[in-house]
Amino acid sequence: MLAEIGHFALILALITAIIQAVLPMVGAVRGDGALMALGRTTAQLQAALLALAFAVLMASFARADFSVALVAQHSALDQPLPYRLAATWGNHEGSMLLWVLILALFGGGIAAFGDNLRASLQARTLSIQAMITAAFLAFSLFTSNPFARLIPAPLNGSELNPLLQDPGLVFHPPLLYLGYVGFSVTFSFAVAALLEGRADAAWARWMRPWVLAAWVPLTLGITLGSFWAYYELGWGGWWFWDPVENASLMPWLLGTALLHSAIVTEKRQALAGWTILLAILAFSLSLIGTFLVRSGILTSVHAFAVDPERGVFILAMIGVATGGALALFAVRAPLLRSGAMFSSVSREAGLTLNNLFLMAVTSVVFFGTFYPVIMEAVDQKVSVGAPYYNMVFAPLAIPLLLLVTVGPMLAWKRDSLSTLAPKLKWVGLAAIITFVAGGFILGWSNIGSAFGMALALWLIAGGTMALVKRWRGAGAQGFGGFSLRLVRTTPPAVLGMALAHAGLGVLVAGISAMSAMSAEKILVMRPGESVEVGVLNVRYLSLQEVQGANYRAIQARFDVRRGSRTRTLVSERRIYPNSRNQTTEAGIDAGLLGNSYIAIGDAQQGPAGDGLVVRSYWHPLVGWIWFGGLMMAMGGAASLADRRYRIGAATRQVLPVAPPLPAE
């Protein structure tokens, strides 16, 4: 009965979405206020219906109702309740339902927080949003119905992939989806602006919080995914350039570009066409990300149900959404009023350059990800691995990262290199000293990592300087030239920018240390033996068998010594009998300076006693990678909290915000 309620709610949501896709658009064209207002009601109704459907599916998992096919396939009685609940989105059908739920919630958000939006723009945006929702709902209902029954119901289900039975799964997919789907809002905004033929400062200002609302969870989701892969997959790596990872990285890169180009459109009314294009592409890449995972077009470690029929559906959807939007772009964008001019050394120019580099980096990832598909179209099988990315990513990322610190130092409209140089001289000097010192300490063969460290310092100091510059603003008096008033009135958006840029520096420091100083050793060990791995001394103590809720495991204990610090690490290899899957639970001692990481393989019986395959790693500063990601997300959240975005652009002149800095 319950499942039928969910199914029914899904059908009603589809009908509501179709109404919302058509009527507000008609209203906007005819100037009919009542039809336009209808969109707000249907958007909220849709969100409520899909929330109900999702709650029903979760309840079916909680009650272990194996008469629902999906529940029977992805949960078992001995699986702990939190993981039965997480299984709701740990499979294709359920994750599609989560996807449409988030779509509808964002639609509801446009309706609820869009009071200061032009009525016709809001109606058009809601209508486009509903078209996307309707397409995904149809996809869900017709090709992957989560509420399909299984008669007769089995007594027990087959469980969720044990790799996914982890706290990481509880948050990783929903966060990624919030990000992917969040870009649907900017897409809808962009298409609506093209339809209206207006993309002005007010439009950019409305859109920016939505870009942030997508960017922040996407940043968190990618960071969490990387962390999860690190401790759960037992390879000791944090990024694998897997197609599905790339699929999340590409919208992130374009979202970052969009975040910055929207500032230019908002403040200077320039780059409107470019901002629209980025908004369209960011969501298109999110769609392609979905397509990649589910169509089976690429092989990946992310094994979703592979079904070409679903692939065709999603491909058609991408064709209509992206193709339609880009066609509209080709026709309408040349007609948009182009904005103010700016000199080649100015904040605008810096942000434009940042955008070009981000676009180039995205293209590199895109090409690497799809090269195998392109080659396959001409019947060749190739795979693209880390060496390609390391080779082409770094040369493009380095100028981009150098620019990050320069950009905020530039004045809008017009600046000159001679005023810029003194502002950057101390940071530059510190970076050069770091580079030379790094070269001596790490050895000149690791010159890339020394450079990375210098770059990290450049970014962290640059972020700090952006704040200092603001706090010591023109004519400020007080301690050391800092003005308390300026500190107090610093908008959250500026704090957020400084935090995010510094976070990027922390991330770069982690990556550089990992690539220069990490150490690993793989060998067969017997209890009592010890081995030196970089700065670590690893001693294998004992092996025992343990029984978990729904798994058996061998559990090995190690004493890991680093300097005067000794920790006992427990590393496990689990076997889940229900699905006959194995997982590795690495033993990790996490610290500020780095992690000790031990993963175990199979136990071997041999003439010389019982051996165990042990992989020990020393990972310097690896935690900084995720902490940097977290800082970037927090920076985005701070920026989102900036109340200026909750106030319409018309009142902007009245508020004491962001006084245009004089050309210093």
Added chain:
Amino acid sequence: MKRLLFLLPIVGFIGLLGVFGVGLTHDPKLLPSQLIDRPLPEFVLPGIEAVPGGGPGFASVSIRGEPALLNVFASWCAACPQEHPVLTQIASEGVPVYGLAWKDEPADSRGWLEKWGNPYKAVAADQRGRTAIDLGVTGVPETFIVDKRGRVRYKQIGPISPDQWTGTIKPLLAQLRAEA
């Protein structure tokens, strides 16, 4: 001119859609071997009977004259016992089956063959996995079908099931025998 610039995204996208459309018609799980229709990479490997360097073993040139199977296995391989009865069946039908023990201690391989029985005409030890790299081995078990002239004609990834033997490999062997 400026208008053409705005057309660029849609044109690029249509090209991409075409490529994806073609990509959908392919099976991603199919990994064809680069070696198909090419001669086996040259190798001379020791056997598992004695210390490295001695023992019978075999060389790539010895797989010639009649169609044969080159089966990659290991004592530590979980799927190999599953394939073993099929290989025994194939060998009993008179097809020469060569075994390549991949990344395995010769003593362990020997123990494994003593336990399950030896279907192989000859067994060579590729202890360091060098030859397997030349062959493009991605895992065990894997089987190469080699024709009279020593060229690889087919590659099987994973264990050979009885159905695959009767449905695919056996007819292929018959066809290869008929070739000049």
